[in-house]
Each structure stands twice: as C-alpha cells, then as structure tokens.
Amino acid sequence: MSIETDIKQSKFRNPHHKAALNLLFTANWLSNSQACLLKPYDLTPQQYNVLRILRGQYPNPIRVNDIIERMLDRMSNASRLVDKLLLKGLAQRTECLHDRRAVDVVISEAGLNLLAELDNLQDHWENKLQQLSGEEAALLSDLLDKLRSTSETSC
Incomplete structure (x- = not known):
C-alpha cells in the first residue's frame, strides 16, 4: 500500500x-x-531490546549506563526496564567490582531460553522485509544511515 x-x-x-x-x-x-x-x-519492545543487549554481552555483566548507550529507543528508562526484567527472572544483578555505586546486570538462564524461543518468531517477523531484495534492503539501510549522519539528534 x-x-x-x-x-x-x-x-x-x-x-x-x-x-x-x-x-x-x-x-x-x-x-x-x-x-x-x-x-x-509479557515483553515490551524496549524490554526485548535490553534482553538482546544482555545476551550480546553474556556471560559478562554490563552496567545500566552502558545499556542506555546501546538501546534503540534512548528515551526509555533503562533502570526501570532492568527492574522489570529482574522481577520476571530474566536478568540478574551482580556486584560491580570496580564501582560499588554502579549496578551490573547479566541475563539469566530464563532470559536466554526466552530469547532462543523468540529468535524463531523474530525471524518470521523480519520476513516482512523480504518484499525487498537483499540489495534493496542494504540500500535502504545505507540511506537511513546517511539520513542520521546529517541530522542532529538532540532536542
């Protein structure tokens, strides 16, 4: 359409x-x-994004501030998102050895298992983009990168 x-x-x-x-x-x-x-x-796209960041960091923990830098939606409250994942048993807090004020987070086994299940659904979801050829998808991605490189992102 x-x-x-x-x-x-x-x-x-x-x-x-x-x-x-x-x-x-x-x-x-x-x-x-x-x-x-x-x-x-019972996941939001923002929680899913945090889980994928945690999986990418696994088995190493990551600080909440570092999660924010990697998020797709940087306006999200990462601390709140992490708290929700902790309550669901999908992530765990660990001690930050270098800074006692900082909070390190690592994905739990339950979080890894959920992402493994969601990977198949995500593959199916990404098939929406199969209407584009590989070359078209690469061109679109390059054009979006170009657009972001010429624009200021701050409000």
Whole structure:
C-alpha cells in the first residue's frame, strides 16, 4: 500500500516531507507489529531490546549506563526496564567490582531460553522485509544511515 492510501493524504509539501511521513509511519508500523509479537510473552519492545543487549554481552555483566548507550529507543528508562526484567527472572544483578555505586546486570538462564524461543518468531517477523531484495534492503539501510549522519539528534 502507498503512504497516500495508508494515511488518506494525496498532497505533500515536497518529496522530503512525504519521505519523512512515510518513514515515521513505517517505523510505527514495524514497532506495533513487533509489540504484537512480544505481547504473549509479557515483553515490551524496549524490554526485548535490553534482553538482546544482555545476551550480546553474556556471560559478562554490563552496567545500566552502558545499556542506555546501546538501546534503540534512548528515551526509555533503562533502570526501570532492568527492574522489570529482574522481577520476571530474566536478568540478574551482580556486584560491580570496580564501582560499588554502579549496578551490573547479566541475563539469566530464563532470559536466554526466552530469547532462543523468540529468535524463531523474530525471524518470521523480519520476513516482512523480504518484499525487498537483499540489495534493496542494504540500500535502504545505507540511506537511513546517511539520513542520521546529517541530522542532529538532540532536542
């Protein structure tokens, strides 16, 4: 479907305006789709992102501040997300040997098992992108990188 059909708008100020709206609409479409995939597992996309960061760091612990730097949604409250994962038994706190004020986090065995189960669902979810060829997907990714490299990210 076209952006014109999806948002019921036929006129845009210019091609850049149309591209920006299309990008925002598509990002929300992907985010909502992933949220639906994770809902039966009582996970938000942000919690899922933290779990994947923890798995990437495993078996080494990681500080909450380092998690924030790696998150896709940097506006999320990483401390709160980690607390929720701790309550669900998907992560564990460990002592930070270098700084007693800092909190180190490591993924639990239950977290690893959940991610292993979700990997198959994530693969299926990513099939939405199979409408693009590998070359098109690479070009899209390069164009998005280019867009972010020319823009300031602070408010």
